[in-house]
Amino acid sequence: SQTIHQWPATLVQPVGSPLSLECTVEGTSNPNLYWYRQAAGRGLQLLFYSVGIGQISSEVPQNLSASRPQDRQFILSSKKLLLSDSGFYLCAWSPGRRNSPLHFGNGTRLTVT
Amino acid sequence: AQTVTQSQPEMSVQEAETVTLSCTYDTSESDYYLFWYKQPPSRQMILVIRQEAYKQQNATENRFSVNFQKAAKSFSLKISDSQLGDAAMYFCAYRSVPSGTYKYIFGTGTRLKVLA
Numbered sequence: 199s200q201t202i203h204q205w206p207a208t209l210v211q212p213v214g215s216p217l218s219l220e221c222t223v224e225g226t227s228n229p230n231l232y233w234y235r236q237a238a239g240r241g242l243q244l245l246f247y248s249v250g251i252g253q254i255s256s257e258v259p260q261n262l263s264a265s266r267p268q269d270r271q272f273i274l275s276s277k278k279l280l281l282s283d284s285g286f287y288l289c290a291w292s293p294g295r296r297n298s299p300l301h302f303g304n305g306t307r308l309t310v311t
Numbered sequence: 312a313q314t315v316t317q318s319q320p321e322m323s324v325q326e327a328e329t330v331t332l333s334c335t336y337d338t339s340e341s342d343y344y345l346f347w348y349k350q351p352p353s354r355q356m357i358l359v360i361r362q363e364a365y366k367q368q369n370a371t372e373n374r375f376s377v378n379f380q381k382a383a384k385s386f387s388l389k390i391s392d393s394q395l396g397d398a399a400m401y402f403c404a405y406r407s408v409p410s411g412t413y414k415y416i417f418g419t420g421t422r423l424k425v426l427a
Contacts, residue, residue: 227426230413232415234417237410240419241317241402241417241418241419241420242402242404242417243415243417244414244415247413247414251414257414286354288356290356290415292413292415294343294413296364296408297361298414299346299358299361300346300348300356300358300404301358302355302356304354304355305354305355
């Protein structure tokens, strides 16, 4: 069966520090991968998605970036964190079939101080 | 661009009663999928139910059912015989199909409280 791993679960970082959140999927190949951010009152905001290695689509211009160095690995990064980057980050994957739902990781709570 | 609106930030229901959560969406497409997700306090996102736009029959999953009104662009979730474990945030989501972008657009969520 397929599983998705996301880490770390919690992270406290000072303003201006770098960020790296990692997500991996097991048990499938060529998944579609997604990064969402959940802030209070704003639901789930799509940040990035990828339909293949090296293919990244950005939905929200900001100081975050994403990379997909391997088929089942998706990384969310920042060179310099802002206070506004605090939130709950969710990685998700889908097989890419038309009727597929999203399958989510357990999330990372990021606090920028 | 597609949008999803959940106009009820919070709802309450008495245990064993029925509650309906509202969701509307805006799209010019005719082929798409709709989903309801549940997020309990653990914050794990759990798929509740899905609906295919070209199917007129409303989807059901045990105590959960939807009222899909394609012309009105409405997709409400009905929870019957509410249980304490149903207390959670509920998110409505839209997935575009024809565009091939595979984006899933979420609403802002409805927090459901279940009263004992």
